[in-house]
Amino acid sequence: MLEVFENKKAVVLLSGGLDSSTLAYYVKNMGYDLYPISFDYGQKSRRELDASIKIGRSLGVKDHKFIKIDLKSIGGSALTSDIDVPKTGDLDNKRQEISDKKDIPITYVPARNTIFLSIALAYAEVIDADVIFYGANCIDYSGYPDCRPEFIDAFNNLAKWGTKKGVEGKTIEIEAPFLFYTKKDIVKTALDLGVPIEETWSCYDDGDEPCGRCDSCIIRQKAIDEVNAEIRNEKKNR
Amino acid sequence: MLEVFENKKAVVLLSGGLDSSTLAYYVKNMGYDLYPISFDYGQKSRRELDASIKIGRSLGVKDHKFIKIDLKSIGGSALTSDIDVPKTGDLDNKRQEISDKKDIPITYVPARNTIFLSIALAYAEVIDADVIFYGANCIDYSGYPDCRPEFIDAFNNLAKWGTKKGVEGKTIEIEAPFLFYTKKDIVKTALDLGVPIEETWSCYDDGDEPCGRCDSCIIRQKAIDEVNAEIRNEKKNR
Numbered sequence: 001m002l003e004v005f006e007n008k009k010a011v012v013l014l015s016g017g018l019d020s021s022t023l024a025y026y027v028k029n030m031g032y033d034l035y036p037i038s039f040d041y042g043q044k045s046r047r048e049l050d051a052s053i054k055i056g057r058s059l060g061v062k063d064h065k066f067i068k069i070d071l072k073s074i075g076g077s078a079l080t081s082d083i084d085v086p087k088t089g090d091l092d093n094k095r096q097e098i099s100d101k102k103d104i105p106i107t108y109v110p111a112r113n114t115i116f117l118s119i120a121l122a123y124a125e126v127i128d129a130d131v132i133f134y135g136a137n138c139i140d141y142s143g144y145p146d147c148r149p150e151f152i153d154a155f156n157n158l159a160k161w162g163t164k165k166g167v168e169g170k171t172i173e174i175e176a177p178f179l180f181y182t183k184k185d186i187v188k189t190a191l192d193l194g195v196p197i198e199e200t201w202s203c204y205d206d207g208d209e210p211c212g213r214c215d216s217c218i219i220r221q222k223a224i225d226e227v228n229a230e231i232r233n234e235k236k237n238r
Numbered sequence: 239m240l241e242v243f244e245n246k247k248a249v250v251l252l253s254g255g256l257d258s259s260t261l262a263y264y265v266k267n268m269g270y271d272l273y274p275i276s277f278d279y280g281q282k283s284r285r286e287l288d289a290s291i292k293i294g295r296s297l298g299v300k301d302h303k304f305i306k307i308d309l310k311s312i313g314g315s316a317l318t319s320d321i322d323v324p325k326t327g328d329l330d331n332k333r334q335e336i337s338d339k340k341d342i343p344i345t346y347v348p349a350r351n352t353i354f355l356s357i358a359l360a361y362a363e364v365i366d367a368d369v370i371f372y373g374a375n376c377i378d379y380s381g382y383p384d385c386r387p388e389f390i391d392a393f394n395n396l397a398k399w400g401t402k403k404g405v406e407g408k409t410i411e412i413e414a415p416f417l418f419y420t421k422k423d424i425v426k427t428a429l430d431l432g433v434p435i436e437e438t439w440s441c442y443d444d445g446d447e448p449c450g451r452c453d454s455c456i457i458r459q460k461a462i463d464e465v466n467a468e469i470r471n472e473k474k475n476r
Contacts (some may be wrong), residue, residue: 052368067307067308067312070306073303073305074303074357074361074364080425104402104405107359108402110359110360110363110364110402111363111401112360114359114360114396114400115353118349118351119307121349122312122314122347122350134419139470145400145402145404146400146401147333150399154396154398154399154400155400157392157395161382161388162247162349162352162383162392163348163349164346164383165350166341190271209318218287
């Protein structure tokens with residue numbers, strides 16, 4: 001634990017997925033006082049919210065903020081509307097498509113992360129936290145615009161101009177320590193920190209079990225399989 | 239009516255106050271198809287929402303979006319919490335204070351306009367509107383950080399990076415045509431455009447009648463009185 005962050009407050013965006021759950025453990029491990037914030041935004045994946053509650057409890061947080069906001073009524077995404085969650089399967093092709101055609105998948109929820117960060121910004125300002133941790137990742141991801149470093153820079157600039165803290169010359173910094181992690185790096189970090197991975201929920205779809213075929217399930221499982229294979233290999237070579 | 243904007247969609251942030259109501263009339267007068275969005279964010283001033291409905295109807299809008307978001311649970315402002323709305327009375331002193339001490343009043347709702355613009359951004363992206371109109375004003379105002387030109391520039395930059403439209407090289411522009419208007423200019427515009435000023439609601443407090451003593455009531459009434467005096471004067475001199 002790093003003493004420098006002890007008793008410092010950190011807001012953490014906690015969806016209950018693998019990345020944000022690992023992030024919450026990571027931030028706690030740095031010594032921060034955790035203030036997780038989770039959103040019921042009308043997502044199909046209701047299990048995600050349950051997962052966020054479980055992870056919050058496993059971290060022993062005192063104050064876990066839940067905010068309800070009906071993005072379903074705005075629509076425009078397979079995660080919130082009647083549009084089916086695509087079961088892509090073919091990840092390598094998909095990643096190529098993203099980089100070639102700048103094709104944003106239908107699981108993109110318009111401006112969702114902008115909205116979440118804005119609300120987290122309000123919360124950070126009220127509880128006087130200087131930092132908001134955000135589990136964005138732009139390596140093994142679905143190609144969402146609001147997971148890129150330029151987006152985070154732009155949000156940090158906005159936070160400076162749009163808050164009382166900014167006027168007073170203080171800052172509320174958005175930090176995304178996993179931005180350039182591969183999904184394998186995240187899985188390894190989760191294992192190092194003792195994250196109860198089985199309690200996290202990454203699937204985009206509804207249902208009692210992960211579908212195993214959406215982007216998010218596939219990216220997650222591939223990384224877990226690879227890390228497991230490495231661990232087996234290391235044991236073998238010892 | 240300007241043909242250039244005909245059949246173009248515009249999202250308009252409509253609180254039901256004088257500024258945003260005048261803005262909605264102004265945007266309609268430009269020829270745009272209006273898509274107002276209003277927020278029930280737990281504000282004390284419940285009459286504000288009623289006013290937004292009345293103004294929406296008076297404009298004959300087809301689709302008025304209402305979004306509920308509980309900023310009361312985040313708190314930190316006299317507009318949402320148990321903190322009393324200050325009854326300042328002395329406006330000129332107040333304005334000097336703002337510019338001297340960078341003192342943001344307790345009626346500032348942390349990151350509120352960032353949150354509203356973010357949700358409006360999602361809505362604009364889904365309905366394929368290129369523009370969001372926002373009634374910010376930095377002349378006769380309470381000194382809020384999220385009503386300044388730098389804030390709007392920062393949000394425009396964020397909108398570019400955080401949306402699918404931005405990735406595709408298109409834009410969703412935030413426009414604040416009243417940014418440098420005095421409140422008198424806004425009142426005059428309202429009169430020119432036939433805005434039913436009596437239906438708008440500017441008071442920060444709850445209650446069936448405007449309190450007449452909060453910043454918002456005072457700034458509004460002073461401008462209306464001045465414009466009325468000018469009109470009387472003009473009639474006299476004719």
